[in-house]
Amino acid sequence: MFTVEERRRAMPAMLRAKSQERVVILGAGAAGLLAALMLAGENRAIIILERDPSPPEDAADYDGAFEHWHRRGVGQLRHSHAFLARLVNIIRAHHPALIDQLIAAGCREMTLADLLPSTLKDRYTSEPGDAELSILMSRRVTFELVLRRYVLGLGGVTLRSGAFVTGYMIAPGDPPRVSGVTLESGETVGADLVVDAGGRTAQTAEWLAGTGVVLPQSGEPAGILYYTRHWTLKPGQTPPPRNGSPGAGDLGYLKFGLFEADNGWFSVTLAVPEVETELRAAIVKPETFDAICHALPGVAPWIDPERAAPASKVFAMGDLSSRWRRMVSGGKPLVENLYLIGDGLIRSNPLYGRGTSFAAIEAELLARALVAGHDPAARALLYDSWVEQALRPFYDDMIGQDRSAIARAEAARVGARGSLRGQLVRSFIRDGAGVAVRDDLPAFRAALRAFHMLDKPRAWLTEPRHMGVVLKTWARGKRRNAHLYPGRMGPDRTEMLDLLGLHNEVSAAA
Numbered sequence: 161m162f163t164v165e166e167r168r169r170a171m172p173a174m175l176r177a178k179s180q181e182r183v184v185i186l187g188a189g190a191a192g193l194l195a196a197l198m199l200a201g202e203n204r205a206i207i208i209l210e211r212d213p214s215p216p217e218d219a220a221d222y223d224g225a226f227e228h229w230h231r232r233g234v235g236q237l238r239h240s241h242a243f244l245a246r247l248v249n250i251i252r253a254h255h256p257a258l259i260d261q262l263i264a265a266g267c268r269e270m271t272l273a274d275l276l277p278s279t280l281k282d283r284y285t286s287e288p289g290d291a292e293l294s295i296l297m298s299r300r301v302t303f304e305l306v307l308r309r310y311v312l313g314l315g316g317v318t319l320r321s322g323a324f325v326t327g328y329m330i331a332p333g334d335p336p337r338v339s340g341v342t343l344e345s346g347e348t349v350g351a352d353l354v355v356d357a358g359g360r361t362a363q364t365a366e367w368l369a370g371t372g373v374v375l376p377q378s379g380e381p382a383g384i385l386y387y388t389r390h391w392t393l394k395p396g397q398t399p400p401p402r403n404g405s406p407g408a409g410d411l412g413y414l415k416f417g418l419f420e421a422d423n424g425w426f427s428v429t430l431a432v433p434e435v436e437t438e439l440r441a442a443i444v445k446p447e448t449f450d451a452i453c454h455a456l457p458g459v460a461p462w463i464d465p466e467r468a469a470p471a472s473k474v475f476a477m478g479d480l481s482s483r484w485r486r487m488v489s490g491g492k493p494l495v496e497n498l499y500l501i502g503d504g505l506i507r508s509n510p511l512y513g514r515g516t517s518f519a520a521i522e523a524e525l526l527a528r529a530l531v532a533g534h535d536p537a538a539r540a541l542l543y544d545s546w547v548e549q550a551l552r553p554f555y556d557d558m559i560g561q562d563r564s565a566i567a568r569a570e571a572a573r574v575g576a577r578g579s580l581r582g583q584l585v586r587s588f589i590r591d592g593a594g595v596a597v598r599d600d601l602p603a604f605r606a607a608l609r610a611f612h613m614l615d616k617p618r619a620w621l622t623e624p625r626h627m628g629v630v631l632k633t634w635a636r637g638k639r640r641n642a643h644l645y646p647g648r649m650g651p652d653r654t655e656m657l658d659l660l661g662l663h664n665e666v667s668a669a670a
């Protein structure tokens with residue numbers, strides 16, 4: 161499709177160094193930057209092409225970037241993000257200096273000791289593996305800016321902002337081979353391999369359509385919409401003491417989470433089931449959003465006007481779904497020299513906070529597949545099978561949980577109790593496993609390792625010791641375990657709708 165000379169001219173001079181592999185990364189979001197972080201090295205020249213503009217001049221203080229950095233390509237930029245232990249460990253293993261820079265920028269490192277429930281605090285003694293359970297909390301903008309600056313300081317990496325990619329350069333064949341990308345300006349950028357990190361709206365399928373390649377994919381709705389508002393602590397104020405009520409929880413008709421972030425900022429995210437149409441419409445109003453927060457005992461003290469001031473509007477985000485794409489079918493790659501990474505490959509429900517960890521794992525596996533050999537087909541097969549092994553258990557577990565959350569939300573809306581089996585499973589999770597991990601340090605550690613993707617999901621429950629603890633706790637019953645439950649989470653649906661002055665559609669109809 162393109163001659164060698166055309167490819168050569170399309171390539172920046174620095175990318176032509178003979179022994180180097182030329183890599184084009186499409187997108188400087190989380191996955192594109194993590195890919196550059198893992199792939200940068202002497203043998204590669206990397207050019208990142210990003211449609212959005214560079215951060216503004218006043219981005220140095222992070223608040224300027226939060227306010228003024230317009231990123232049409234990243235709809236979730238101003239939604240709460242938490243960075244799981246698996247992501248932190250991957251960064252620390254390869255680039256410990258980046259962790260130092262994130263912390264210096266104000267990102268909060270929370271250790272296992274910080275994450276312990278009040279019921280275990282007095283009994284905690286550290287163990288060697290506990291260092292693996294640290295997480296990072298910050299605004300997504302802050303995390304991304306620090307990561308971006310760090311990546312640009314690595315040798316051989318360049319980034320072009322305002323470079324809108326409109327397609328791949330593809331040579332037909334069986335399978336077709338990608339040899340670069342085309343830009344909106346008409347320019348072409350040649351490459352030995354292209355890493356597409358275009359995010360949730362990546363155009364991969366459309367761009368491949370002309371070659372007859374159809375990527376197999378499966379997906380499901382997450383069943384929720386996301387609403388986030390930010391606050392800053394007022395001068396001289398500190399976070400409130402814990403009052404026993406959780407800062408995150410699931411009320412059936414509403415999920416909520418409080419995210420401590422960098423530099424005195426924090427945010428609250430409310431996730432509303434799609435079926436709650438009235439609540440969804442009302443919640444974007446700051447006064448409704450705040451009224452809900454004031455009704456949640458674990459959140460209310462944070463947004464006390466004496467302590468904190470609102471620092472943003474309510475950001476809303478819909479079209480949340482899970483999706484898994486594959487680049488391999490029948491044991492053969494569908495395209496060569498093209499690798500998907502991040503949300504363009506696997507999209508997950510944001511409630512689990514796993515998207516950037518998925519991307520980091522994929523970046524690490526891609527780097528391994530590329531050093532394993534130079535044959536494009538072998539590389540593609542390795543990358544596909546390693547991603548499958550590493551991430552499929554987490555993805556499938558999430559799909560299962562999302563399905564039951566959707567069913568529960570519908571039951572809550574119509575005031576139904578749900579099936580007997582569903583009630584039993586929920587009781588086992590809430591009154592057995594959920595209580596046991598608040599009473600038993602080894603079980604808490606093991607459950608947290610699964611949550612943070614250090615061990616397979618639910619692997620801890622297959623260990624006889626932990627299962628024994630959970631069953632014993634469950635059998636003791638709610639009354640004898642009363643001291644182990646967290647404080648009140650929040651009002652039930654009817655109470656909340658009354659409080660907000662919303663019309664309870666289902667009750668009214670009944």
Ligand SMILES: Cc1cc2nc3c(=O)[nH]c(=O)nc-3n(C[C@H](O)[C@H](O)[C@H](O)COP(=O)(O)OP(=O)(O)OC[C@H]3O[C@@H](n4cnc5c(N)ncnc54)[C@H](O)[C@@H]3O)c2cc1C
Pocket residue numbers: 186187188189190191192209210211212232233234235236239240241242243244323324325326357358359360361362386477501502503504510512513514515516517519
């Ligand atoms: C509401 C919400 C909350 C989330 N919370 C968390 C969380 O707490 N923790 C967590 O780990 N993950 C979270 N995630 C997931 C996380 O944001 C994503 O998984 C992660 O950003 C994926 O990175 P990405 O690079 O694939 O996509 P993005 O970060 O969206 O980046 C895609 C990039 O590609 C660029 N681009 C797209 N098309 C083109 C083009 N044609 N030409 C040039 N550039 C292009 C875009 O401008 C953008 O910069 C959340 C997601 C959502 C939606």
